[in-house]
Amino acid sequence: MVVVLGAYLLAFGAAWVVIVVSPPSWHPLLAAFVADVVATLVVFALSMAFDNASLYDPYWSVAPPVVAAWWVAVAGSGDTVRQVLVVGLISVWAVRLTGNWAYGWTGLHKVDWRYDQLRVTRGRVPWWVVNLGGIQLMPTVVVYIGLLSVWPALAGSRPFGLLDVVATLVTAGAIALEAVADLQLHRFAAAAANRGRILATGVWRRTRHPNYLGEIALWWGLWLFGLAAAPSWWWTGVGPLAMVVLFKTASIPLMDRRSLERRSGYADHMREVPALLPRLRGPHRQLTAPNATEHH
Incomplete structure (x- = not known):
């Protein structure tokens, strides 16, 4: 964990240098984007040095509250109640999601299985290209696009x-x-009695990926704040739309494919429980195949 903390201190230090030296003519959206990319490059370099692409994983939730807080500082206007709510909600989301990541982080020996899969199936593409482009820069850009509506909101x-x-x-x-x-x-997952079973109770009874549904809904909620503050910025809806595309075309298919390969009965679970939007009725029976875990 010390390595992770050190990496992010270096990354955000580099981002701050970008903010300090950026020309006054730069709009805060541009300055934040360049700083965001520079911070990502620092994390990428360290992930290569430690041979662990998962060093980037908490960046998804750590960067947004930092960007939002800086935007409030330079906005020069805006409704105070809305600003407090937006920054507060982003901060609560960030602390909780980062905490959830930390809960499962066991050290630099742990790498997300999806990254290992990409490393094996990348063909002749150099690993550093896959790591930089697909694992780190792409999520940074998607999250930044999601944050576009936060500027008008603030x-x-x-x-x-x-x-x-x-x-x-x-x-x-x-x-x-x-x-x-x-x-x-x-x-x-902590209960030994649940080994060999799929989690199909609680919110997991209504949707296979309730945490992905919550993540998508969060970005739509932030867009609504932006729409309320400045309707002319309606086009920032491209942000939550990008989140929908990311989860629908990448995250969910990867999780379902892995579960289908490793867990008998998961095909029945997919037929009974929708991927995202919940049904009013849950599955008719309790399935008995092993649980499929989620990861942000």
Whole structure:
């Protein structure tokens, strides 16, 4: 953990240098993006030095509150209530999600199985290219696109209103869903009696990937804040749309494919339980194949 903390201190130190030396003509969106990429490059370099691409994993949740806090500092305007809510909700989400990562982090010997798979199946593409482009830069860019709506949410001049209330409920509900899903998963996996079974109770009874559903909903909630503050920035909806594409085309298929290969009965589970949007009724029976765990 000391290595991880040191890596992120170096990364955000480099990002701060970018902010300090950036030309005054740069919009905060541009300055934040360049700093974000530079911080990612530092984490990438260290992940190569320690031969562990998972060093990047917490970046997904660590970077957004830092960016949001800086945007508040330079916004120069904006509704205070909305600013407090947006930064507060992003911070709660970040602390919880980073804590969930730390809970499962056992040291530099641990690497996400998906990265090992990419390393084996990359063909003639150099590993550093796969690591930099597919594992680190791509998520950084997707998260930054998701954050685009946070700028108008923090700098927009429209007063706090009904749409902000809806945004608060959606964002807070998304955080709660992710927290409940992870808690239920940890408790289920910790019980020896559950070995050989699929988690199909609680929120996992309604959707195969409730934590992914919560993650997507969070970014839509932040977009609603941006829409409430500055409707002309409606186009930042490209951010949550990018999240939907990422989870639907990459994360969920990878998780389901792995479970199908390793767990008998998972095909029945897929037929009974939808991937994201929940059904009103859960599965008719308790499935008995091993549980498929999730990872952000």
